[in-house]
Amino acid sequence: MEIDVIFKIAAVGIIVAVLNQILSRSGRDEYTMITTIAGLIIALMMILPYVSTLFSYIRSVFDL
Amino acid sequence: MILKIAGACLIAVLGFMLLKKDRADFAFVLEVCTTAGLLLFILPYMENLIDLFLQVSDTVKINFDFSEILVKVCGIALVARLVCELCKDAGEQALAVKFELAAKVLILINAVPVFKALYGILSAFVENLL
Numbered sequence: 001m002e003i004d005v006i007f008k009i010a011a012v013g014i015i016v017a018v019l020n021q022i023l024s025r026s027g028r029d030e031y032t033m034i035t036t037i038a039g040l041i042i043a044l045m046m047i048l049p050y051v052s053t054l055f056s057y058i059r060s061v062f063d064l
Numbered sequence: 065m066i067l068k069i070a071g072a073c074l075i076a077v078l079g080f081m082l083l084k085k086d087r088a089d090f091a092f093v094l095e096v097c098t099t100a101g102l103l104l105f106i107l108p109y110m111e112n113l114i115d116l117f118l119q120v121s122d123t124v125k126i127n128f129d130f131s132e133i134l135v136k137v138c139g140i141a142l143v144a145r146l147v148c149e150l151c152k153d154a155g156e157q158a159l160a161v162k163f164e165l166a167a168k169v170l171i172l173i174n175a176v177p178v179f180k181a182l183y184g185i186l187s188a189f190v191e192n193l194l
Binding site: 003005006007009010012013014016017020036039040043044046047050051053054055057058059061062063064 | 072083089090093135
């Protein structure tokens with residue numbers, strides 16, 4: 001269930017890394033920061049439901 | 065079952081290795097996702113254990129019913145360990161220590177009834193002695 005999310009996030013990370021390499025090689029260094037932030041936001045959006053379900057589950061199990 | 069978890073962890077560590085060098089932020093996001101997925105996988109079984117524990121503690125009805133407090137403290141400790149270790153892995157030692165302190169304070173706050181009961185017993189005991 002969480003295996004594919006791991007793959008997706010790893011893929012996003014690698015893509016951003018490669019993209020940054022390409023951008024830095026081609027001289028447009030200012031875009032690397034933008035792509036990094038964009039990739040990070042995508043990854044965070046992907047794991048948000050997991051973390052929220054985890055915390056709500058812990059809350060229900062331990063009735064915190 | 066355990067093999068599934070082991071496989072997932074190994075794959076996740078492989079992902080960390082790939083991302084750790086130049087994209088440390090993604091490695092952390094991946095780590096959070098892996099720990100969350102692993103805990104989500106384990107929690108149903110933990111829930112069964114807790115229900116069993118609550119049933120057993122209901123039958124053995126001693127006069128102080130602290131099983132709810134115990135379960136709540138376990139939950140706080142679980143979350144505290146989770147976040148503290150994540151902070152440590154990310155290299156934020158100071159934040160991890162402060163968070164650990166906050167968790168300890170919250171646990172003690174929850175355990176106040178236990179201390180009250182203990183104090184009541186001790187004071188009664190001392191009065192009987194004198």
